[in-house]
Amino acid sequence: MATFYHRLISAKDDLARAVMLVHPRANAPTALTVDASDSAVGVVLEQCFNGQWRPLAFFSRQLNPVECRYSAFDLLVEAGLKFHLDQFTTITHLLNQLQASHQEIHLIMALKSRLLIHQTEEAAVFDLNFAIDEIEHCNDKGQWNRMGIMFQNLLQNHNAHSEHHRIATCIAVALIKNTDNGSATPFCEFAKAVSNMNGMTKKWLGRIGTSVLVAYYKSEQWRKGRKVLDLLQEIQVNFTILKGLVSEWTASRCQIINIAGEIYLKTGYMNRALWLLRESNWVTSSAAWPSDNLDVLNRHNFLFSLADETLKNNMYSETLEVLQNLPGLQKINGTFDVTPYAGIFNNLLDQCIQTNCLGVSSDTVEFMRSMNIPVNLLPVRNLITALGRSNLWLKARNQYKKALSNGCYPPIEENLYRKLLPIPCFLSEVEMMLATEMFLVTNASNIQSPSVSKQSLQIVLRRYEDESLFPNGYDAAVDRLLAAVRISEPKLQIKHTTVNIANEEIFSLEHSSALRWLEQNMKWAGKVWLFGY
Structure with missing residues (x-):
């Protein structure tokens, strides 16, 4: 019993004599004290209270076999000792005064290079992490113009592509979160704040804008999507050849054109939709920009919708152009079923003849025949009659001969x-x-x-x-x-x-x-x- 009592008193005294950790204070001076031995390194984080340094935390670890061969100076640096450039200058000056060997001075200079590179990397990581936190803060507060200014500064101060990609992706994610932000279009306010529009800046703005555009399309916010498109056009960004940044909102080139074209169409900009398709050469797939069957189906449906709208607006030449570029008709083969296309082509032919638009009528009939699309007999006969009554006899005779050979008239x-x-x-x-x-x-x-x-x-x-x-x-x-x-x-x-x-x-x-x-x-x-x- 006495033995237990003496042990208890001894433990109590040990605890009383042990160093007590203190809570940190915001304005107190802070220091990191390091030490090293042949087998381990140790660190204590301290703050000065009432003229005395008190510990906040301790850290230590054993050295591996390679580290055990380090010099004492190297071990201190490994433990966390930091130097500024002027301190290295003082050290080398003292070594020269003490007539230290070239090997020792070279060791210090090599350590200087390694330490400064390490500090620069840490500073860069700190800057990026701080910037990403600041982006989130700006987004939460709706300060998108401030986000744009920060984005431009980050592009100018960080040259690595991976860093640019990380920053741009973070901004795209943040802007996508705000796609339901009332009537505001965050991307537009963000992009307008970027003043230095060089090629690299435009590329990243285009990729961010493409990601936001797809998000607006999926949530059917057509007018906001068109504002994004208008701004990208204003700053002369060819977004159709840029990929998005956020995996959930990425799309093939074919689908990006489909999305942009449908947004134009939904907001009453048929001519912009047509311009977009022409600029892209009506492409659906290529080696550099492959597309899947769903992309092609979406293009097919989009072009049908566009043809309906142009036909309603008596834009017959444009309607024929759209129909001629239907994906199925661009790569037709002997087994392709063209019957589903007969209705809209014959409808176009009827309206052209009724409005005496004979040039488009003739082109429509010729294209239908070249693709083996069934042509209704009555529109062909009406076309021949209209051509003759307009004194276009050469075309009338040509159409009559073809109609006769195709069985439009009883054999004679x-x-x-x-x-x-x-x-x-x-x-x-x-x-x-x-x-x-x-x-x-x-x-x-x-x-x-x-x-x-x-x-x-x-x-x-x-x-x-x-x-x-x-x-x-x-x-x-x-x-x-x-x-x-x-x-x-x-x-x-x-x-x-x-x-x-x-x-x-x-x-x-x-x-x-x-x-x-x-x-x-x-x-x-x-x-x-x-x-x-």
Whole structure:
């Protein structure tokens, strides 16, 4: 019992004599005291209270075998001893006075270089960490212009790409957090505060802006997204070739263009959306900028939406341009199903013809044929009629020949050389005139030969079962036929001869008028109707 009592008293005395740690005080002088032995180093953090240095914390560790071979000076530095440049100058001056060896002086100078590099790295890390904390603070307080000024200063004072990337990523994350910040657009206020717009600054602003743009798109904040786009254009940043910084908000180039274009479209800037697509050459994928199937599908849907809007605004040429660049039509192959595209192309064709926009109409038909997209028969016939009525006869004849070969009209080849021309009653006067021209050219040798008896050339106006589908019925078709022969130059002469068993009107074409027409027109008509037909 006595032994236990004596041990308790001894422990109590030891505790009383032990050094007591004190709590730190904000304004008290602070020092880091270091010491080293052959096997360990120790550090004590102290503050001066009432003229006495009191410990705040202790630290120590054992040295590894390599460190055990360090000099005492090296061990002190390893423990945490710090020097300023003027202190190193004093040390080397004293060593020279003491006539120390070159080896000892060289050791101090090498230590100086190592210590200063270490201190510089620590200062740089401290500066970056401080800057990142300050960025968060600015973002929380809504001080985005101050954030922009800080960003510019950091770019100027830190040259490493990794540091730039870390700073820019931190800013992008902070700005994305504020995408729901009322009517404000934090990125715009941030970017406007950056005054030194060199190439490097623009690149990082573009990457930050792209990340924020994708965030606005995903939250359907179209107007804020457009403000970001307007600012990027104002500072002349080609954001479509810059990748975002935050993994969750990154996208392929195809998708970035889709996003920017849709934002323009949602905010009523169709022309900007078109400009963006043209500037990017309508690209969807490349070796440097690969895209996946979802990106291509999104481009397809975006272009359909854009085509609908341009069509509503009577922008027919632009609509055709958009449709021609649909992803599926750029890389068409024999197995590709083009049927889904027929509706919007034929709708464009109808509206172009109704508004007499014949150039785009012709281009639309030609493109549809080149891609094997089904063309509705009625718009093609309306196009041919409109071209003829506008005195664009060369184009009208070209379209008629192609329509005939594509089955838009009943086949007439078997009757061309039999001096009998069957004309369907539903044709317009232009179509009837073109059919008559072909009939005359194919029978030219008989008409122009003096040795051949002057047999009459006949025109039969064919009836069809459901004549209610045609305007004013069969009687109006007779009027259109009479108008058709008057269109020709020189005019043709026909006269009614009889009615056949099907109650169809039969007309004879006067030989002399046919001969005059061939004499004046055979040179060009032969090339049009005989060659390539």
